[in-house]
Amino acid sequence: MPDTSKLRYAETHEWVSLSGNIATVGISDHAQKEISDVVFVELPKEGRVVKQKESAMVIESVKAAFDIYAPVSGKIIKANQALSGKPDLVNRSPYEEGWLFQIECSDPKQFQSLLSEADYNNVKHHAGH
Amino acid sequence: MSELIFERNSLNEASWLPELGEPEEKILSQVPEKFLRKKEAGLPSLSELDVVRHFTRLSQKNFCVDANFYPLGSCTMKYNPKALDSIASMDSFSQIHPYQEESGVQGALKVLYEMQTFLCGITGMDEFTLQPAAGAHGELCGLLMVGAYHRFKKRHKTKVLIPDSAHGTNPATAALCGYEVVQVKTNAKGHVDLEDLKSKLDDSIACLMMTNPNTLGLFEEDILEIAKSVHQVGGLVYYDGANMNALLGVCRPGDMGFDIVHLNLHKTFAVPHGSGGPGSGPVGVKKELIPFLPEPRILKTGDRYTFEASAPQSIGKLRSFYGNFGAIIRSYGYIKALGKEGLKAVSENAILNANYLKAKLSDFFEVPHAGHCMHEFVMSAKKQKARGVKALDIAKRLLDYGVHAPTIYFPLIVEEAMMIEPTETESKTTLDEFIQILRAIDKEITETPNIVLEAPHSTPVSRIDEVTAARQPNLRYRADSSRPATPSFPVPRPEQSANCCEPIKG
Numbered sequence: 106m107p108d109t110s111k112l113r114y115a116e117t118h119e120w121v122s123l124s125g126n127i128a129t130v131g132i133s134d135h136a137q138k139e140i141s142d143v144v145f146v147e148l149p150k151e152g153r154v155v156k157q158k159e160s161a162m163v164i165e166s167v168k169a170a171f172d173i174y175a176p177v178s179g180k181i182i183k184a185n186q187a188l189s190g191k192p193d194l195v196n197r198s199p200y201e202e203g204w205l206f207q208i209e210c211s212d213p214k215q216f217q218s219l220l221s222e223a224d225y226n227n228v229k230h231h232a233g234h
Numbered sequence: 235m236s237e238l239i240f241e242r243n244s245l246n247e248a249s250w251l252p253e254l255g256e257p258e259e260k261i262l263s264q265v266p267e268k269f270l271r272k273k274e275a276g277l278p279s280l281s282e283l284d285v286v287r288h289f290t291r292l293s294q295k296n297f298c299v300d301a302n303f304y305p306l307g308s309c310t311m312k313y314n315p316k317a318l319d320s321i322a323s324m325d326s327f328s329q330i331h332p333y334q335e336e337s338g339v340q341g342a343l344k345v346l347y348e349m350q351t352f353l354c355g356i357t358g359m360d361e362f363t364l365q366p367a368a369g370a371h372g373e374l375c376g377l378l379m380v381g382a383y384h385r386f387k388k389r390h391k392t393k394v395l396i397p398d399s400a401h402g403t404n405p406a407t408a409a410l411c412g413y414e415v416v417q418v419k420t421n422a423k424g425h426v427d428l429e430d431l432k433s434k435l436d437d438s439i440a441c442l443m444m445t446n447p448n449t450l451g452l453f454e455e456d457i458l459e460i461a462k463s464v465h466q467v468g469g470l471v472y473y474d475g476a477n478m479n480a481l482l483g484v485c486r487p488g489d490m491g492f493d494i495v496h497l498n499l500h501k502t503f504a505v506p507h508g509s510g511g512p513g514s515g516p517v518g519v520k521k522e523l524i525p526f527l528p529e530p531r532i533l534k535t536g537d538r539y540t541f542e543a544s545a546p547q548s549i550g551k552l553r554s555f556y557g558n559f560g561a562i563i564r565s566y567g568y569i570k571a572l573g574k575e576g577l578k579a580v581s582e583n584a585i586l587n588a589n590y591l592k593a594k595l596s597d598f599f600e601v602p603h604a605g606h607c608m609h610e611f612v613m614s615a616k617k618q619k620a621r622g623v624k625a626l627d628i629a630k631r632l633l634d635y636g637v638h639a640p641t642i643y644f645p646l647i648v649e650e651a652m653m654i655e656p657t658e659t660e661s662k663t664t665l666d667e668f669i670q671i672l673r674a675i676d677k678e679i680t681e682t683p684n685i686v687l688e689a690p691h692s693t694p695v696s697r698i699d700e701v702t703a704a705r706q707p708n709l710r711y712r713a714d715s716s717r718p719a720t721p722s723f724p725v726p727r728p729e730q731s732a733n734c735c736e737p738i739k740g
Binding site: 141165167168 | 402626644646
């Protein structure tokens with residue numbers, strides 16, 4: 106299990122790690138377990154500008170299709186192309202190989218307003234998706 | 235896979251076309267130049283016998299309830315008695331036209347009127363419309379009436395409450411009608427969490443949409459309290475009738491506090507709907523909502539039946555003519571033939587069969603919600619997943635044993651969900667065979683897991699790439715496409731290719 110203690114989380118189960126003004130986004134281990142086996146990942150277009158809480162992409166599991174929301178505002182500069190061939194990386198390695206996309210943050214302060222891991226762990230069973 | 239009829243040319247010319255009475259040039263000269271084909275039409279050239287064999291072979295590949303057990307239940311395809319087809323095919327029903335004068339179709343109008351009365355009696359509602367063409371269309375009808383009702387009362391309502399176990403059409407309908415969907419949680423017993431529901435109630439709630447029994451097959455015991463709480467904030471309570479097969483003659487949504495009800499005649503009342511219908515989704519309402527029903531409505535004055543369209547608050551016309559008449563006739567016959575006691579026996583047997591399977595299968599499947607179920611129950615393939623085989627694999631393997639796959643991964647709140655609904659018409663022998671088959675598969679998961687992981691082996695096509703099939707469906711045949719020719723002769727029969735397993739049932 107990688108060290109996730111420095112990550113921040115959205116109530117909609119996305120995790121974010123920030124390096125400079127580049128945010129890397131994925132979904133939490135709890136979320137991948139809930140949606141179960143991922144069969145398709147519709148990646149966002151690189152270069153697209155998204156607002157915080159706006160739907161950025163779709164993950165489809167054996168259960169249903171789920172919107173993934175941008176946890177921070179900015180420009181999507183990179184999407185994890187490995188997922189188009191291996192969507193199950195989201196299940197097998199949610200915090201490392203299964204990352205979803207990177208955002209160049211327009212307002213890095215938004216990162217600080219997201220949930221800490223401890224806060225997320227308290228709310229994750231009640232939070233919606 | 236078998237070849238398409240277009241790929242199966244056996245004659246040089248289309249021999250089934252009659253000789254032309256006039257020279258071809260003479261006929262073509264009457265057609266304006268712009269309408270003439272530049273290329274051949276690309277019609278297959280086959281004899282009658284070739285066509286009959288082609289379609290007979292295709293029909294034999296159909297997995298049907300007439301040949302096999304369907305644990306999908308009434309939700310998708312319960313057995314529909316054949317006599318009802320004969321009734322619906324009678325000239326007096328099938329040869330009338332919707333543009334005929336009311337005076338010439340009094341019999342048909344009487345059937346429709348009486349059907350409304352029957353459905354009121356079965357559900358405890360005050361009035362019905364038979365217009366909606368299917369369940370989701372019924373939901374649309376219901377939510378449009380919810381909107382019309384609140385507008386009439388000058389209430390500003392923006393939200394619709396829906397339990398997290400609900401059918402996907404409920405939130406889809408609410409969203410389509412412009413409402414914000416608020417999810418209500420399910421508690422550990424599998425019921426609507428009353429506390430959570432109450433915490434979400436305020437003046438903005440337009441309605442609560444729910445089904446009872448819920449999709450876990452459990453009766454919502456707090457339903458009176460639930461309905462009362464929603465009414466207290468001025469909201470309406472909507473009944474999704476998909477699970478009505480459990481309640482016929484037992485209890486009525488109208489007595490539970492529901493204000494609007496849709497029924498799926500094609501689930502509960504013996505209308506076949508494989509491959510998409512036609513279905514029928516009548517909607518019933520309590521007195522206060524009658525003015526908002528779609529029009530025309532069928533009224534009875536003395537001995538005369540008439541179409542009426544004069545209510546100013548009506549949501550208007552919802553469907554061409556008057557719904558799917560052929561479907562309504564079948565359900566009318568079903569209700570008439572069974573009567574009050576017969577309908578009650580339908581639900582009682584459906585409930586008994588489901589509970590028998592639930593008790594027996596809980597020996598080796600996890601059943602997350604204990605106690606009695608209604609007409610269906612949800613089990614989990616968690617124990618099997620721990621051995622490397624998922625609900626999906628088990629569903630596929632069932633096909634090899636001649637059983638249709640059940641609904642899997644729904645409701646979303648149960649891990650590795652497998653929903654089992656046997657319906658009232660299955661015998662104990664069939665249910666015992668089904669238990670035996672699942673036990674055999676469970677054994678295979680331990681001993682020869684690959685046989686399950688690679689299933690199905692005996693169907694015309696084995697495991698398909700469902701994601702590609704859903705996202706890039708290849709639906710259209712092109713004569714000039716470069717697709718590889720399909721080997722055609724001899725066409726393997728499914729039985730011949732079943733070589734890796736010994737099905738318990740032929």
